[in-house]
Amino acid sequence: MRVLLLVLLLTGCSGSNTDPVSTLKLETPRPFGYLIGDEIPFKVMIETDVGVTLQAASIPATGQVNRWLNLNQVQLQQRELHGRWHYELELRYQVFYAPLEVKLLTIPNFTLQLLQNGKEISQIVPAWAFNISPLRELSIRKTANGEYKRPDALPLLLSTTTPWTGVVIALCVAVVSGFYLAALYGLLPRIFKRHVFRRASQQLAKLSKADMDQALSCVHHAFNTLNQRPLFHTQVHDFYRRHPNYKQMHEQVDWFFNYSNRYFFSNGMIAVALDVDKLKQLCEQAQKIERGSQ
Amino acid sequence: MILRTLRHISLWGALCLSLMVVAHQTISLLSLHTENQLISTLLAGKAVDVNAVYEGKPELRLARAYFLKQHKRYDEALTALGQIMEKGDKSFQAKVRYNLGNIYLEQAMLDVEAMRMNTAMPLVGLAKQAYRQALTLDSGFWDAKYNLEVAMRLLPEMDRLNLEEEDASNTQKSQLWTTVPGFPRGLP
Numbered sequence: 069m070r071v072l073l074l075v076l077l078l079t080g081c082s083g084s085n086t087d088p089v090s091t092l093k094l095e096t097p098r099p100f101g102y103l104i105g106d107e108i109p110f111k112v113m114i115e116t117d118v119g120v121t122l123q124a125a126s127i128p129a130t131g132q133v134n135r136w137l138n139l140n141q142v143q144l145q146q147r148e149l150h151g152r153w154h155y156e157l158e159l160r161y162q163v164f165y166a167p168l169e170v171k172l173l174t175i176p177n178f179t180l181q182l183l184q185n186g187k188e189i190s191q192i193v194p195a196w197a198f199n200i201s202p203l204r205e206l207s208i209r210k211t212a213n214g215e216y217k218r219p220d221a222l223p224l225l226l227s228t229t230t231p232w233t234g235v236v237i238a239l240c241v242a243v244v245s246g247f248y249l250a251a252l253y254g255l256l257p258r259i260f261k262r263h264v265f266r267r268a269s270q271q272l273a274k275l276s277k278a279d280m281d282q283a284l285s286c287v288h289h290a291f292n293t294l295n296q297r298p299l300f301h302t303q304v305h306d307f308y309r310r311h312p313n314y315k316q317m318h319e320q321v322d323w324f325f326n327y328s329n330r331y332f333f334s335n336g337m338i339a340v341a342l343d344v345d346k347l348k349q350l351c352e353q354a355q356k357i358e359r360g361s362q
Numbered sequence: 363m364i365l366r367t368l369r370h371i372s373l374w375g376a377l378c379l380s381l382m383v384v385a386h387q388t389i390s391l392l393s394l395h396t397e398n399q400l401i402s403t404l405l406a407g408k409a410v411d412v413n414a415v416y417e418g419k420p421e422l423r424l425a426r427a428y429f430l431k432q433h434k435r436y437d438e439a440l441t442a443l444g445q446i447m448e449k450g451d452k453s454f455q456a457k458v459r460y461n462l463g464n465i466y467l468e469q470a471m472l473d474v475e476a477m478r479m480n481t482a483m484p485l486v487g488l489a490k491q492a493y494r495q496a497l498t499l500d501s502g503f504w505d506a507k508y509n510l511e512v513a514m515r516l517l518p519e520m521d522r523l524n525l526e527e528e529d530a531s532n533t534q535k536s537q538l539w540t541t542v543p544g545f546p547r548g549l550p
Contacts, residue, residue, distance in 0.1 A: 103507060104497075104507050104510055104511050104514075105494075105497035105501055105503070105506065105507040105510060106501060107501040135519060136519075138498065140498060162497070162498065162501060164494055164497070164510070166510065166511045166514030166515070166518070166519075202511065203507055203508055203511045204508060204511055204512070206515075208512065208515060216471070216512065217464065217467060217508070217509045217512045218504075218505035218508045218509050219464075219505075220428055220431065220460075220461045220464050221457040221460050221461055221505065222405060222425075222428065223401055223405075223421040223422075223424040223425045223428070223457070224421065225398045225401060225402070225421075226394045226397055226398055226401070226419060226421055227394075228391055228394050228395070228398075231387040231388075231390040231391045231394065232387075232391065234383060234386075234387040234390075235383075235384055235387045235388060235391065237383075238380040238381075238383035238384045238387065239380070239384055241376055241377075241379075241380035242376075242377055242380035242381050242384060245373045245374075245376040245377040245380065246377055248373055249370075249373050249374070249377065252369075252370070252373070
């Protein structure tokens with residue numbers, strides 16, 4: 069959790085509204101528990117009048133600050149809010165001090181230059197102190213293997229996740245497109261014809277005598293799919309020759325075709341619930357035959 | 363009719379493309395498998411064909427550098443690492459620099475034990491530089507922190523002035539005291 073260290077309310081202190089910098093806030097992390105190589109984020113927030121501009125040249129440059137301190141990252145954000153400029157300067161320091169005991173170090177202060185009506189104004193960002201600790205004991209002990217330092221970093225084995233993912237996805241696409249093509253070329257007729265009457269039964273279950281058109285079309289579609297071409301009443305013998313199992317239900321098939329002819333081509337035909345039941349029974353019978361249970 | 367033709371063309375296209383991808387990815391998998399075997403062999407301390415290493419991924423060269431260092435072939439290991447300094451992501455680059463630092467530190471320690479201080483000190487300096495670079499790339503690299511501290515103990519850096527009294531605005535690199543070769547042996 070970041071700790072707000074310093075808030076200077078310049079306007080409030082002076083009682084004047086003409087000060088160019090009204091607020092300077094320094095947002096810093098905890099001031100203790102750092103080790104060699106740690107990064108320390110540091111945020112400076114400045115609020116100024118609209119006419120005041122922060123001179124980019126005065127912002128600290130990345131690189132070495134001193135022997136043990138590097139400035140790795142500098143980021144400036146600027147926005148206007150309620151008629152005032154809000155500058156947010158984010159700095160990321162990295163400390164390379166190797167203390168022999170817990171030691172207080174200080175990130176040095178720096179000066180920002182602001183420009184108002186051609187006049188330069190200096191604003192000092194105060195120094196910040198923190199504690200750094202040693203990572204190891206003072207004396208250097210060798211292990212039983214004679215090792216006094218951490219071993220080399222070993223290379224990780226190369227990841228095969230990406231090619232495996234590629235193989236799986238490409239194989240899925242290949243299988244689906246190949247399967248679809250095989251179906252289009254008629255290489256998988258059995259698979260597509262196997263459940264025609266089951267689907268017809270499912271559709272019929274939702275229909276009533278008022279939907280007789282759909283009910284008849286549904287059964288016709290099932291027979292046509294099984295026959296691989298439209299099946300008419302006159303062709304049923306040829307159908308039985310190729311599908312002998314269905315011959316056992318020839319009476320129901322004959323009734324279906326006769327009923328369908330009368331329904332579609334005679335005037336005044338009224339469907340009753342019994343007809344729908346007969347159609348359902350026909351489909352159930354055909355379903356038993358197609359799944360081989362009769 | 364046009365739609366059917368388009369459907370056929372797209373299906374055949376998808377089939378051919380996916381089969382090509384399968385073939386390509388399978389070749390990649392085989393190549394990765396071979397390289398992983400080479401890495402395992404090198405890490406086990408066994409030699410492999412050099413040509414296979416130089417044609418392979420940077421991880422393979424890192425493994426070869428490790429193998430060379432294990433066999434005390436420091437110059438070859440340094441050359442191998444120097445060739446992959448800018449390869450891979452930040453984490454990999456940090457590893458390369460860390461291993462580089464370990465080679466320098468190990469050489470320095472051998473020189474210190476042989477009382478060759480003049481050659482040991484520059485090597486420790488190089489080791490510290492390599493560890494600092496590794497930590498700049500990955501500040502959470504604990505082994506690099508530890509070894510940098512070891513190198514700092516071997517060759518401490520001390521400012522001429524006490525830090526509390528130091529002028530904080532001075533951004534010039536401070537002049538160092540003379541270096542102290544060898545590790546401190548601890549308090550009595």
